[in-house]
Structures are given as C-alpha cells and as structure tokens.
Amino acid sequence: MKLRFLSLIAAAILLSACAKKPVETVAAVAAAPPPPPVAAPKPTGPAPDSLEYFNTVVGNLVSFGYDKYDLDAAAQSKLKGQAAWLKQYPARTLTVEGHCDERGTREYNLGLGDRRSNAVRQFLVAEGVAAARLKTISYGKERPACVTSDETCWARNRRGASTVQ
Amino acid sequence: MLKALTKILRAGVLAVLAVLLTVPPANAQVRLDITRGRVEPMPIAIPVFPGNTDELKQMGKDVAEVIAKDLERSGLFRPLDQKAFLQELTSLDVQPRFADWRTLAAQALVQGSVDMQANGQIRIAFRLWDVFGGQQMEGKGFGTDAANWRRVAHMIADLIYSTITGESGYFDTRVVYIAESGPAINRVKRLAIMDQDGANHRYLTDGSALVLTPRFSPTGPEITYLSYFRNIPRVYMFNIDTGRQEVLGDFPGMTYAPRFSPDGNGVAFSAALNGNSDIYSMDLRTRRMVRLTDNPAIDTSPSFSPTGDQVTFASDRGGTQQIYVMNADGTNPQRISFGTGKGRYATPVWSPRGDLIAFTRYASSDGFFYIGVMKPDGSGERTLAQGFLVEAPTWSPNGRVLMYFAQAPNGGRTRLFSIDLTGYNQREMITPQDASDPAWSPLSP
Known part of the structure; x- marks a missing residue:
C-alpha cells in the first residue's frame, strides 16, 4: 500500500520533470518545432475493478x-474494504479460503480452516454482500504461504x- | 482347517492347506510374552527353503528372506546368520540335528521347501521347530500360483509369530498412505498402497486432486478418504480392486475425517456447515445418515470401538481440543483426555483389540507433538513417540504396533514410522517418495 503510494508520487515527479525539460530546450534552440503536447498525468497502478487492485x-x-x-x-477494516469493493462491482464473486499453520493436526485444521473462511464470509454478508456471491473452502494446513x-x-x-472470480 | 481353507480360496491365493504331521501343543519353553515391556529378541534359524530347480531354489531363498525380515522388523525375533548353519536341510523330511542348532543358540528353527506340483502350482511348506524341546510346534503347506510366493511367505511369518507369541500376526497386510512430492507450498499428494514391508508399491491416484487421510475398510478392498476433486473437499470411497471411486453423498459443505465402522457397512465422518463441524455416520447400504454430534465446536476424527457400540472423537467444545467417547448413537459424550499439562489431544483411534485409544497430542508448552495411547476411560496414558510433528497413528490389526508419520521442520521430509506398543522398536517404513497419513489394512482375508 505504502509502496504503491510512493511509486505514484515517483511517477508524478517523473512526469513533471518531463513537462519542464522541453520548455528549457525550447528556450535554447529557437528553430526547433514546437514540442508535442504533454499528456496530463494519469494515475498508474491497477484499474480499480481489477483482481490486482482487489488483491x-x-x-x-x-x-x-x-x-x-x-x-x-485490522481484519474487520480490511473486510469492510472488500465488502465495499464487492458492492461496487456486483458481477464479481468471491471464494474465501481458510488456512492454518502447521502446529495442528490435519483433520482439526480442516475444521479450523472452515471456521476461518466462514468467519470472513459471515462478516462480508453482515456488511451487505449477497451470500450467494460468496463461497468458502478450507485447506487446513495443506497450502501454506x-x-x-x-512464528512469523x-x-x-x-x-x-x-x-x- | 476347513475355515482356513475357505478363507484362502476366497482370497484367491487358493489351494491346498495341509497340516504336516501331527502338531503337538506349542511347547511352553519357546514363547514370548509381548505384553511385558522390552523383550530380548528370540534367536531363530531360517535356512533357505530348498527347491529342485534354479527357479524354485531362488524362490526358496526369497521366501526365507521375506520371513526373516518380517520377524526381524517385529523386534521380537533375531534371525541368525545363515552362514553359521551347520546342517543343510535339503528337504522338509530331513530330521533336524537339534544339537547342531542348539550350538548356534537358536531357540526356534524354520524348515521349509518349495516344490512344483503336477497342476502347475507351487507348494510352499514349512515346519516350525522348538530347538530345545526337539518338537514341531507348527507345520503347514500352501499351494498357490508362483506369483503369490511373497504372500505365502508373509502368511508363514504370521503363523510363526502367532505360534510363538500367542497373538495373531500382522505381516500379511497392506498399508495405504499419501505419497507426497513437489514444493511444500503446493504439495502433490497421491493415494498409494504397498505391502506392510514396502513391497508391491503402487499409486492409486494421479495427483491431479489433493487427497488426504485414507482409511482401510476392515472387511473389503475399499478405502475411504478425502479428495479435493474439482476443488470440492468431500469424502470418497475407492475400490482397490476395480479402481472405482465414488463420492459419499452430497453435502452443502466439506465432508472429511472418514473412518469405517468395524463391520465395514458404515462410515463415520465430519460434515462442516457454516463453519461448524459435526460428526455423522452413514450406512453404506441404505445411505441413511445419522447425526451423532450437534455442538458449535469442531467435532472430528471419529473412530469406532471394535464392537461398534462406541465412538471416540476429538472436539474443542471444552475450550481446547480434547478426546471424547460417546455411544454410537451420539448419546452420553464423555471427555477422556485431561493430560498433565496444557496439551491438545487429537486423532483418537480405537485399537482393534478394544483396550486402548491411540492419539496425537500437541503441547504448546514445549512445542512437540506426541503419539500416545490411553485406555478408553482416559486412564493409563503413555507416550510412545515424539517429534517436531508426529501425527496420525494407525493400528496393526493385532493392536500391538502403531504406524504414524513424522514431518521435519521448515517444510522438510515426511516419513512413515512404526513403533511397538511398548514404546520400543521404532522403524522407518521406506517409501519411494515422502509419505504421510498411513492406514494399516486388516489381516488379508
């Protein structure tokens, strides 16, 4: 998030640098043709309706x-953002995966992962996302990041x- | 005798089973009491089984070797070096010179033979001798297709084991497990099966779907397991003979943690709905389902008592995960695990003998996982194995040995181990790839 913001600033600085430079050139070489019109600075980064933006x-x-x-x-705040995004893009559906660490047995972790994915789903539903748009799946400890x-x-x-999706 | 013959015919091993000579009652001198802690392995002489062609000679050598390895791995026997033998037993009818075998301190002697029969089948026969008493303790012959020699060797090892220990054997059995490959963050997991000594290994699924927790039917060639086929985690049945797979019913949520009832006609499992896992059992003949628990906790890992009257399971209804026992209809659940410290108890599995429940315990205080056993009333808790991660005990059909898997830290290797109920004789099961979630078959019918 922070990084992305920084890169936006960096892009803006670059653009303004480009905008200045031709002006100086024009001053030095009068015979040169007029510079092409400079495009207005556009926000970079993923489109707001994209998966990348969501992720x-x-x-x-x-x-x-x-x-x-x-x-x-922190989780609730993030999920409020997810709910708002889902409401803005009603064609999108979501699968919530529940994952666990390796400090538990396989079967119990499947149950725990199911609990976690459903905790997320229920929060999103309470935030006004239609339940039919939300699926859950538990991976227990099978798909660690x-x-x-x-502990980290x-x-x-x-x-x-x-x-x- | 007749019953044994029918059993063998049914299994397709087929043919003649003959008691050789008269078998006197087992001599009390050559007995191992395996219920008492650590026992000194019994020295046993297993010469090659003679045959009269090159092919039969090789088979006789292989049969003796399979028997010796089975008995050695049990930790109860010490097969003696064949090079030290003073007498060559050239046929099943040569009388052993017991004095020669006593010199080697052999307490038991296995005399055998491999012959070709008129019908094209082979006949593998053996006598088990009490070397000090000079008496035959057991003797049988098996007629079979040559391809079955290895199974006959396991059956002979089982007979030797049961004659000397008084307990049924477990060598003519198989193990189904999960073969693992690929990076830890995206493991490929396949159902695989092998004989209990690692022979006849084969894969049952191709790895395209994540599969977990296979369990053997106690009565037929069937496995129940969890598959993520089409990314929907459900309990499946797999027929080992036909390769047919079938989903166990249609549920709105995940189904997992399946285990057969002792008569093989039912499966108990967990079904999750809206974040809550409860235990159900299904009659495989009628597909009728009964709900056994109804609790906001995670109720999972059900395992029937061998009589089918009770079910042990894990639940965190008391705050942390502990082991409970309830009636098979779901009534009267009682917590049985309390432990000495703050331990989480999981994966209870009832012994086929009924006397013990094996479990996995995780103690966050010391960060170790443990494999242990306790009585069905929760008393007599004992620890058998420990590690960074040890999990998923499964019983040998005679209830004397446990197999489980161990995982090394940092996404390291997963391997299978077996250990005696006494806590001694820990052995690694060698598998072609990493391995987890073992399940021991019953004795082959």
Whole structure:
C-alpha cells in the first residue's frame, strides 16, 4: 500500500520533470518545432475493478491468532474494504479460503480452516454482500504461504484468503 | 482347517492347506510374552527353503528372506546368520540335528521347501521347530500360483509369530498412505498402497486432486478418504480392486475425517456447515445418515470401538481440543483426555483389540507433538513417540504396533514410522517418495 503510494508520487515527479525539460530546450534552440503536447498525468497502478487492485489495494488476506477464528480490528477494516469493493462491482464473486499453520493436526485444521473462511464470509454478508456471491473452502494446513517453522511464518499461514472470480 | 481353507480360496491365493504331521501343543519353553515391556529378541534359524530347480531354489531363498525380515522388523525375533548353519536341510523330511542348532543358540528353527506340483502350482511348506524341546510346534503347506510366493511367505511369518507369541500376526497386510512430492507450498499428494514391508508399491491416484487421510475398510478392498476433486473437499470411497471411486453423498459443505465402522457397512465422518463441524455416520447400504454430534465446536476424527457400540472423537467444545467417547448413537459424550499439562489431544483411534485409544497430542508448552495411547476411560496414558510433528497413528490389526508419520521442520521430509506398543522398536517404513497419513489394512482375508 505504502509502496504503491510512493511509486505514484515517483511517477508524478517523473512526469513533471518531463513537462519542464522541453520548455528549457525550447528556450535554447529557437528553430526547433514546437514540442508535442504533454499528456496530463494519469494515475498508474491497477484499474480499480481489477483482481490486482482487489488483491493489492483493497487487500485479499486477513490474519488469525493461533487456534483462533475471530476477526480483529485490522481484519474487520480490511473486510469492510472488500465488502465495499464487492458492492461496487456486483458481477464479481468471491471464494474465501481458510488456512492454518502447521502446529495442528490435519483433520482439526480442516475444521479450523472452515471456521476461518466462514468467519470472513459471515462478516462480508453482515456488511451487505449477497451470500450467494460468496463461497468458502478450507485447506487446513495443506497450502501454506511459507514453510519456515517459526512464528512469523505460522502467523502468515493463519489466514483467510479471498479470491475474486 | 476347513475355515482356513475357505478363507484362502476366497482370497484367491487358493489351494491346498495341509497340516504336516501331527502338531503337538506349542511347547511352553519357546514363547514370548509381548505384553511385558522390552523383550530380548528370540534367536531363530531360517535356512533357505530348498527347491529342485534354479527357479524354485531362488524362490526358496526369497521366501526365507521375506520371513526373516518380517520377524526381524517385529523386534521380537533375531534371525541368525545363515552362514553359521551347520546342517543343510535339503528337504522338509530331513530330521533336524537339534544339537547342531542348539550350538548356534537358536531357540526356534524354520524348515521349509518349495516344490512344483503336477497342476502347475507351487507348494510352499514349512515346519516350525522348538530347538530345545526337539518338537514341531507348527507345520503347514500352501499351494498357490508362483506369483503369490511373497504372500505365502508373509502368511508363514504370521503363523510363526502367532505360534510363538500367542497373538495373531500382522505381516500379511497392506498399508495405504499419501505419497507426497513437489514444493511444500503446493504439495502433490497421491493415494498409494504397498505391502506392510514396502513391497508391491503402487499409486492409486494421479495427483491431479489433493487427497488426504485414507482409511482401510476392515472387511473389503475399499478405502475411504478425502479428495479435493474439482476443488470440492468431500469424502470418497475407492475400490482397490476395480479402481472405482465414488463420492459419499452430497453435502452443502466439506465432508472429511472418514473412518469405517468395524463391520465395514458404515462410515463415520465430519460434515462442516457454516463453519461448524459435526460428526455423522452413514450406512453404506441404505445411505441413511445419522447425526451423532450437534455442538458449535469442531467435532472430528471419529473412530469406532471394535464392537461398534462406541465412538471416540476429538472436539474443542471444552475450550481446547480434547478426546471424547460417546455411544454410537451420539448419546452420553464423555471427555477422556485431561493430560498433565496444557496439551491438545487429537486423532483418537480405537485399537482393534478394544483396550486402548491411540492419539496425537500437541503441547504448546514445549512445542512437540506426541503419539500416545490411553485406555478408553482416559486412564493409563503413555507416550510412545515424539517429534517436531508426529501425527496420525494407525493400528496393526493385532493392536500391538502403531504406524504414524513424522514431518521435519521448515517444510522438510515426511516419513512413515512404526513403533511397538511398548514404546520400543521404532522403524522407518521406506517409501519411494515422502509419505504421510498411513492406514494399516486388516489381516488379508
């Protein structure tokens, strides 16, 4: 998010630099033809209705505590953004994947992943997204995002991942 | 005798089973009490089974080797080096010179033979001798197609094991498991099956769908397991003989954690709906379904008692995941795991003998996973194995050995191990690829 904002600024600076330079050139070489019209600065980055925008700007991941499935303030704020986006693009549907870290047994983690994906789904429904647009699937600990056996990676793996179709 | 013959005919191993000579009652001298902690492995002499052609000679060598390896892996026997043998037993009718075998400190001697019969089948026969008493303890012959020699060797190993220990064997069995390959973040998982000694390995699925937690039917060539076929996690049935796969009913949510009832006619499993997992059982003949739990907790990993009267399962209804036992109709659930510290208990599996429940325990206090056993009332808890991640115990059909899998940290290897109920004799099961979720078959019919 921050990075993207920075790159927007960078792009804007570049554009303004381009806009200035020809003016100086014109001053130096009078015979030169007039410079082509400079296009107005356009916002770069993904189109707001794209999957990339959803995944990177809105944010498709929410985190959970160990053996937990409640949504903290950060998760709720992100899901409000997901709900707003879904309401803006009513043709889109969503699959919520529930994932777990490796510190649990396979079958229990399937149940826990199901809980997590449904916690996300129920929040989105409460925010006004039609239930029919939301599917869930639990992967338990079968599809980790990272494989290092430490708390940082385990925290990354305890996630609800929203996939837009 | 007749019953055994019918069983063998039914299994397609076929043919004649003959008791050789008269078998006196097993001599009390040559007995192993395997219920008592660690036992000193019994020295046993297993010479090659003589044959009268090159082909039969090779088979006789292979049969003796398979028997010796089975018995050695059990941890209860120490097959002696054939090079030390003083007497060559050239046929099944040569009388052993017991004094020679006593010199080697052999307590038991296996004398065998491999012959070609007039009908084109081979006949593998053996006698089991008590070396000190000089008496035959057991003796049988098996007529079969040559291709079945390995299975006959396992059956002979089972007879030797049961004669000497008084318990039924587990060598003529198979293991179904999940073969793993590819990166840990996107593992390819396939159903695979092998004999309990790793022979006759083959894959049952192609890896295009994620598959998990296979379990053997106690009565037929069937497996129940979880498949993500078309990205919909559901319980499936798989017939090993025909390769036919079938989804177990149509449910609105995920179904998982299946396990057969002891008569093979039912499957208990978890079904998830709106984030809540409960346990159901289905009669495979009528497809009638009964709900066994109705609780906002995660209720999963059901496993029937061998009588079918009770079901043990895992639930976090008490705050953390613990083991419970209920009646098979879902009434009277009682928590049985309490543990000494803050442990989470999972994957309860009832022993085929009925006396114990195996489980996985995770202690967040020390960060280890454990495989253990406890009595069905929760008493007598014992730990058998521990590791960074050990999980999914499965019982040998005689309830004396557990198999489970262990995973190394940082997305490392997953491998199968077996361990005695005594906590001794931990062995790795060698598999072609990484392996998890083992399930032991019953003794082959």
